[in-house]
Amino acid sequence: MLSPDGGQTVDILIENGRIVSIGPALSNDALYPEFDATGCWVGPGFVDIHTHLREPGHEYKEDIKSGSQAAALGGYTAVVAMPNTMPAIDSGHIARLVAARGREVGLIEVQPAGAVTLGRQGNELAHLDELWEAGSRIFTDDGDPVADSGLMRQALEYIGDLGGVVSQHCEDKGLSRGGHMHEGSVSSLLGIRGIPPASEDIVVARDIALSEMTDRPVHFQHLSSARSVELIADARLRGVPVTAEVTPHHLMFTDKEIEAGTDPAFKMHPPLRTESDRQGLIEGLRHGVIDVVATDHAPHVTADKEVPFEEAANGVIGLETAAAVVNTVLQPDAAEFFSWMSTGPAGIARMANHGRYPTHGELANLVVFDPNARWIPGTYASKSTNSPYTGLTLTGKVRLTVSMGRTTSSEGQLT
Amino acid sequence: MIEPGLETARIREAPLLLTDDDIRRALRRISHEIREQHPYLDQVVLLGIPTRGVPLARRIASAIREHDNTEVPVGSVDVGLYRDDLDHRPTTRLGPTEVPVDLDGRTVILVDDVLFTGRTIRAALDALADLGRPSTVQLAVLVDRGHRQLPIRADYVGKNLPTAVGERVTVQLEETDGTEGVWLERLS
């Protein structure tokens, strides 16, 4: 088990969902069912601050139930649902609907992210107070950037005052226009129009300036460029309140994956970039410049990917594989691992009930993760199967998830 | 895309059926029979089927020339585009199709090394039909090994060789292979 003091080998006794005892060699007098977690890490359930649950509006791709199931299998106890739904989560009643639906399904906590602007149109501020009241803590127009600098400044000031954080999708639309993948040698050979890393770097640099000017936090979504990591490292040294996330796929893959077969399973936004970008992201995560791993779980039905690369939808699913991919690529120690997967993201999303180490007397919210188990993803609880990991051997497997006192998945099965 | 080729070492171990002398005699006999059937020779055209039918046709023509001082036109007709077994084999390099004279009304003698199932000759007849309208078509082969699958027979045969289906008759000629002889291989 992992605690703030480090790792220790213990038994954990859970009664009616509550942790009643933690200690070496506990006796099981009441003959509760036992789960042997020998050799595994036990820590707080994972938190994903970047999930597309697609409800309302695109339930044919995913809904809150199937997304919650995928999350439970992946070791998650809470996710932040992105607001690019139809309609967008830009007002209190839609945010309440999403949160309530999450509670109804009951597998994870679903915190609705609020849109920064009405309809994610980038023109005027969304109903920020309503959204805050409904439980939104992260505000984003994800899928699109808040492009207008003046509007971004206002959003930072207003949302910062509420206590929330603006989470920015970093993309300069002039540079990315018409692009489908990283601009580099692979895109040049294929003739596919590219998106240069500067498309991300420019917005990161601008928002660092705005965060510094307003002294309000900015969170950078799904970093893809090594240069962005450098910009953020530099800003953090100066005390600018910025945080950042990286996705499992940007940690594992590069644009070379597209070279072989122009397979849309590897089409995502921002695009997979070069090996040096990938190394920059890995180093950024290891050194704390990037705070957390977020999945950018983006379900799309098969028909959206059974088309040529340029016509395919962006994004991959990731909830069920994220922990394994992070463990496979970085081989972290338990403290780093839970910091990236649970305590870090819970902090950014201001989730009081998540990212807490198993504590005597509290509702159990924990995950049992075997860092040495090897498996091959093939089937998913998600409604969509657009995973780039299908058929790959991953190391590290979620064996048990207990969410708000209830066992939600065990040995790869929903319970 | 496989070029037909022969593993010389493997063939060396197979029994030799015809020596270079045997081949020479067989071709001389064929040329003699042709002269008997076509005393005037002026309408005769020899068309070899690539690869080895072409040098055989040339040799027959030169044997005729030695006796009669008559120049019989020699050409070639490739059957690669007319075969019916494309589903069962890789596409191979095509041989030349060269028709030296107008074939209409002529006597065309097709020349090939081995007559086996008859399918190659069937393809050659189809190819010929697209090239002109000869009055007569005949067939000369160095070896007839039997096992016909079509109603085709040779008019001039150098040597009849009874074989089993599981065997292969391999012909090598100086012009194409740098060596001379006919071997019998048993396919494993």
Place this chain on the structure above:
Amino acid sequence: MRHLLSTEHMTATELTWILNMADEMAEVLERPIPKVPTLRGKTVGLLFFENSTRTRLSFERAAKALSADTMTFGSQGSSMTKGESLRDTALTLEALGADLMVVRHHAVGAAHRISEWVDVPVINAGDGTNQHPTQALLDVLTLRKRFGKLDGLTVAIVGDIRHSRVARSNVFAMTALGADVTLVAPPTLLPPTLDEWPVRVAHHIDDVIESTDVLYLLRIQAERGGDQVVPSLPEYVSRFGLTDERYARMSGDSVVLHPGPMNRGVEIAHGVAEADRSLVLSQVRNGVAVRMAVMMTLAGADRD
């Protein structure tokens, strides 16, 4: 060779094989009956998701000269509605009995994707801005007929290379056969990265006009995908157009190629297209022979 999707990884041996076969096919096309029964009973599916009358006619003519039947899917004529995926369309054509598929599409990788879904050979007849391998093959055939070989030839490809599948296919086919290729264009019309391209670069047509054996002109459009790629067409002509004056400075045996359709008065002056050095019509003729050769090669069994 199972499919023909790209020239990028083709070897000189593979290219030469097809060119030799194309020579034989050219002989067939000159016969009194320019038709052979090789693919009798086979059906060639022509999947044209993008209109291209020239290319489709050329493939049809090639298929028919080999006695194959053809079956054409055009997204214009049929109801290519949203919701029918590329895969659905390809599997439908296969179920209808296509033994070989020719795919033209406006998006990169379309033919490649289809080749992963169907069990029959696939020929890429142009996929967006990526590849158009039969065009490159007919171009190198045209040059081989004129010069005897590609080895040692200097080729200048002029124009919108960034958006040209013809350029991408030709660069790799020509250099694999030993030609020395220079790309001539402003940076806005060159691929962003040329790391893995076996080429040289020039930024003015006058740098190559007197020395090159082959001047390969590409069609130019001032605007591509919302980007203004050159300030104006007259300015393009001043630096990159083949004017009468420049044509007069070309060296002794040099030739001019263009994949068509030509923008006369822009990349190529009005009279030059029909001038002595222009091989434009030979390119078209050789297209049929090359496509026959490719179909022949892929139709054989046990391809690898």
